[in-house]
Amino acid sequence: MDKILRIDMGADGGPKATVSPVGDYAGLGGRAMTTAVVSREVPPLCHPLGEENKLVIAPGLLSGTIASMSGRISVGCKSPLTGGIKEANSGGQAAQVIARLGYAAIILEGNPKTDDIYKILINKDGAAITIDNSLRMLTNYDLIPRITAEFGDNVACMSIGTAGEMKMNVASIACTDMELHPSRHAGRGGVGAVMGSKGVKVIVLDDTGMPMREAKDPEGFKDANKRFTAGLLKHPVTGQALPAYGTNVLANIINEAGAYPTRNFKEGRFEGTAKISGETEAEIEVKRGGLATHGCHEGCVIRCSGIYHDKDGHYLTKQPEYETVWAHGANCGIDDLDAIAMLDFLDDTYGIDTIEMGATIGVAMEAGLATFGDAEAAINLVKEVGKGSHLGRILGGGAAVTGKVYGVERVPVVKGQAMPAYDPRAVQGIGVTYATSTMGADHTAGYAIATNILKVGGYVDPLKTEGQIELSRNLQIATAAVDSTGMCLFIAFAILDQPDTFQALLDLLNAFYGLSLTGDGVVELGKKVLSMERDFNARAGFTALHDRLPRYFSTEPVAPHNVTFTVKDEDLDKVFNW
Amino acid sequence: MEEYPSSLVSQVVQDGVILTSRAGCSLREFLTEECRIPPEYIDTRISTIFLDGSPIDDIDSALIRDGSIVALSAAMPGLVGATMRRGGFYSSFRSSITHAESGESWRAGMVPVRLKLFNLIMDELGPGFLKRGVLVKCRDLARALARQPDDFWEKCRNLTVNGERIECQRLRRDHALFSGEMALLTIAVTGAAS
Numbered sequence: 001m002d003k004i005l006r007i008d009m010g011a012d013g014g015p016k017a018t019v020s021p022v023g024d025y026a027g028l029g030g031r032a033m034t035t036a037v038v039s040r041e042v043p044p045l046c047h048p049l050g051e052e053n054k055l056v057i058a059p060g061l062l063s064g065t066i067a068s069m070s071g072r073i074s075v076g077c078k079s080p081l082t083g084g085i086k087e088a089n090s091g092g093q094a095a096q097v098i099a100r101l102g103y104a105a106i107i108l109e110g111n112p113k114t115d116d117i118y119k120i121l122i123n124k125d126g127a128a129i130t131i132d133n134s135l136r137m138l139t140n141y142d143l144i145p146r147i148t149a150e151f152g153d154n155v156a157c158m159s160i161g162t163a164g165e166m167k168m169n170v171a172s173i174a175c176t177d178m179e180l181h182p183s184r185h186a187g188r189g190g191v192g193a194v195m196g197s198k199g200v201k202v203i204v205l206d207d208t209g210m211p212m213r214e215a216k217d218p219e220g221f222k223d224a225n226k227r228f229t230a231g232l233l234k235h236p237v238t239g240q241a242l243p244a245y246g247t248n249v250l251a252n253i254i255n256e257a258g259a260y261p262t263r264n265f266k267e268g269r270f271e272g273t274a275k276i277s278g279e280t281e282a283e284i285e286v287k288r289g290g291l292a293t294h295g296c297h298e299g300c301v302i303r304c305s306g307i308y309h310d311k312d313g314h315y316l317t318k319q320p321e322y323e324t325v326w327a328h329g330a331n332c333g334i335d336d337l338d339a340i341a342m343l344d345f346l347d348d349t350y351g352i353d354t355i356e357m358g359a360t361i362g363v364a365m366e367a368g369l370a371t372f373g374d375a376e377a378a379i380n381l382v383k384e385v386g387k388g389s390h391l392g393r394i395l396g397g398g399a400a401v402t403g404k405v406y407g408v409e410r411v412p413v414v415k416g417q418a419m420p421a422y423d424p425r426a427v428q429g430i431g432v433t434y435a436t437s438t439m440g441a442d443h444t445a446g447y448a449i450a451t452n453i454l455k456v457g458g459y460v461d462p463l464k465t466e467g468q469i470e471l472s473r474n475l476q477i478a479t480a481a482v483d484s485t486g487m488c489l490f491i492a493f494a495i496l497d498q499p500d501t502f503q504a505l506l507d508l509l510n511a512f513y514g515l516s517l518t519g520d521g522v523v524e525l526g527k528k529v530l531s532m533e534r535d536f537n538a539r540a541g542f543t544a545l546h547d548r549l550p551r552y553f554s555t556e557p558v559a560p561h562n563v564t565f566t567v568k569d570e571d572l573d574k575v576f577n578w
Numbered sequence: 579m580e581e582y583p584s585s586l587v588s589q590v591v592q593d594g595v596i597l598t599s600r601a602g603c604s605l606r607e608f609l610t611e612e613c614r615i616p617p618e619y620i621d622t623r624i625s626t627i628f629l630d631g632s633p634i635d636d637i638d639s640a641l642i643r644d645g646s647i648v649a650l651s652a653a654m655p656g657l658v659g660a661t662m663r664r665g666g667f668y669s670s671f672r673s674s675i676t677h678a679e680s681g682e683s684w685r686a687g688m689v690p691v692r693l694k695l696f697n698l699i700m701d702e703l704g705p706g707f708l709k710r711g712v713l714v715k716c717r718d719l720a721r722a723l724a725r726q727p728d729d730f731w732e733k734c735r736n737l738t739v740n741g742e743r744i745e746c747q748r749l750r751r752d753h754a755l756f757s758g759e760m761a762l763l764t765i766a767v768t769g770a771a772s
Contacts, residue, residue, distance in 0.1 A: 235653075236623075236625075236652055236653045236698070237653045237654065237655050237659070238655075240652070240698055241652055241653065241654065241655060241697055241698060242655055244697070244698065244701075245697055247655060247656070249654065249655065249696075249697050250654055250655060250656055250658070250659055252592060252649075252651070252694075252696040252697070253626060253628075253649075253651050253654050253659065253662055253696060254658060256628045256631060256649045256694070256696075257628065257631065257632075257633060257662060257672065257675060258631050258675060259658065259672075259675070269631070274589065274592040274593055277592060277696075278697070279588050279592060279696065279697060279700060280588065280589075280592070283585055283588055287585075287727060304655075322656070422658045425674070426672065426674065426675050427658050427661060427671050427672045427675075428671065428672070428673070428674055429661065429668065429670060429671025429672070430657065430658060430661075430671060443656075443657065443658075446657060467670040468670050468671055468673075471668060471670065471671065475657065490655060493653070493655055493660070560631055561631065561632070561674065561675045563674045563675060566674070
């Protein structure tokens with residue numbers, strides 16, 4: 001990973017690829033790489049779909065190695081949804097293959113001068129960019145068989161569906177999983193629309209002939225990976241709960257806490273949760289011959305995913321995860337797992353962010369376009385998006401656009417991005433992160449729950465309310481750092497409770513690169529990433545006033561606890577004081 | 579090792595089963611005495627507990643009252659999952675909903691308590707509760723039975739409802755074999771799990 005592949009889609013005479021040394025970006029991976037490139041090279045005031053924006057794709061620091069959980073890929077750009085900087089990351093196979101091909105980043109630049117559709121093949125011989133208009137408006141699930149018929153099964157793909165081609169704010173970039181299903185998505189912020197603006201339908205990645213990346217200290221690396229993996233497997237969350245039930249195991253708990261947003265965030269508890277819980281979902285998957293335990297990429301040992309079959313025992317989609325089940329389920333009043341799985345499939349094949357789409361349908365239901373609980377109507381609304389009807393174009397603009405078009409007052413967004421599956425009135429600390437994240441409302445922005453191990457920002461009394469500001473800051477710093485390693489964020493649970501597992505992670509990095517990184521170094525990396533992102537957003541026109549939740553969260557109590565969001569604005573403004 | 583019909587256990591205990599408890603006892607006493615859960619299991623395995631929808635940090639000060647709802651969970655993923663843990667590092671994140679004893683008095687005597695079990699706790703403790711017998715709402719039980727797959731009916735030979743042993747094939751044909759608001763359900767395991 002010592003080189004960067006740049007593809008200028010707007011070059012005279014057609015798209016042109018150049019390879020350069022990694023240079024000033026050496027030592028960066030994942031989110032640190034995408035953020036560094038976007039903040040330095042993209043004019044903050046550019047139009048997100050214009051030629052000045054860039055789409056940066058970066059594997060993690062340990063991608064392409066034997067390290068467990070090292071297969072996350074980061075995609076960065078200026079977001080068409082938020083207007084600010086964006087990093088969306090995904091599982092699937094792409095990160096491992098790109099890293100083995102030796103690229104620290106692939107950067108798509110410029111916009112094509114024609115409306116042709118391009119496919120890009122990247123293999124050991126370089127990059128080949130060709131026009132293939134026969135791929136136009138194919139869905140992801142229709143596209144991939146066409147690609148494998150042409151290039152074989154030993155490839156990984158990053159692609160957009162119809163939503164990306166139509167440059168919708170909800171558009172995602174799909175990454176194929178180990179079975180070559182386009183089921184893993186860099187979902188948030190409309191990154192698929194930026195890929196669509198570059199005219200690129202699919203990037204085909206083939207690492208045939210490329211070896212596994214070698215560590216500087218192979219024995220130390222092997223030993224650290226062994227300890228790291230053992231730490232993950234012995235922890236009750238990463239070794240038991242997640243493999244058994246998947247991320248949707250959270251549904252019952254969040255519902256019990258009254259923090260499960262229901263019917264467009266009107267209530268905090270959904271009466272149909274037991275029907276759509278992770279426990280029930282896993283049971284259905286096993287009963288129908290699917291899988292309740294499955295990895296999304298090579299090297300995953302947590303295996304929080306699964307395979308969801310329809311009633312006839314045929315593959316329908318991957319296991320819909322917690323956020324998806326919530327967004328299309330409780331948030332829309334739907335308690336039918338088969339309908340939710342169908343919605344997940346439609347999102348994946350059209351290339352749509354499931355959180356944004358579920359939130360948008362919730363807003364549409366509030367506007368009267370459908371009735372809460374009407375699963376068939378929800379499916380039809382997503383189909384409208386996929387085919388790009390006038391209604392679909394509005395919904396494809398996301399929750400904020402839909403709310404404006406239909407005059408809905410209660411639209412759960414921050415910086416234009418829909419909130420995920422936790423009501424910030426019941427869990428106020430996550431409301432702090434929703435409000436202040438550089439990414440818009442984002443539950444993963446403050447997810448790396450290892451701040452006590454990292455000692456980020458010193459000791460914080462967890463029982464004091466004011467600790468929420470410090471904790472949110474520390475969580476965002478830690479998350480930015482983990483996102484930069486390319487490790488799956490779920491490693492955070494084992495790290496939280498097991499200092500030796502955190503040390504094993506540091507040892508992995510150190511043995512691979514010949515470094516002597518400490519926890520302090522990780523913290524500094526996280527701060528550096530956030531500072532670059534905050535700076536970009538400030539230059540793009542964001543101020544403290546954008547770091548706020550919609551007003552109604554402070555004025556309208558949510559049942560069952562009847563609480564409002566009470567964190568003061570002046571406290572929110574302190575989150576990034578360091 | 580005995581195997582239980584997991585789908586029935588799952589559906590019954592996620593919705594909640596009714597136990598009786600002494601009013602005014604602490605949550606710890608309820609768990610150890612009424613639920614017969616070993617103290618070590620409570621301290622090491624049940625990391626997340628809700629009382630009437632509020633996360634609990636101190637199970638010795640939280641008190642059981644008439645109609646209390648108790649939910650038990652193992653360690654959960656996600657930041658918010660970690661936030662809900664008993665006395666967890668991130669508990670301030672949910673301080674607005676954390677349980678605080680009201681100091682209200684209670685009527686002495688035995689009272690009904692609804693117990694919900696989730697995730698690993700559901701799998702590990704659920705069968706034991708059903709073996710000992712629990713009160714369930716007849717409506718919930720009928721709904722759960724109606725959703726059972728064919729292999730459940732093939733493998734599970736009998737259930738005991740309100741003290742009456744009912745042959746499963748009869749029950750499959752006629753859910754009205756039990757009626758009223760509540761039923762005392764015991765699953766007598768004579769077959770393998772579904």
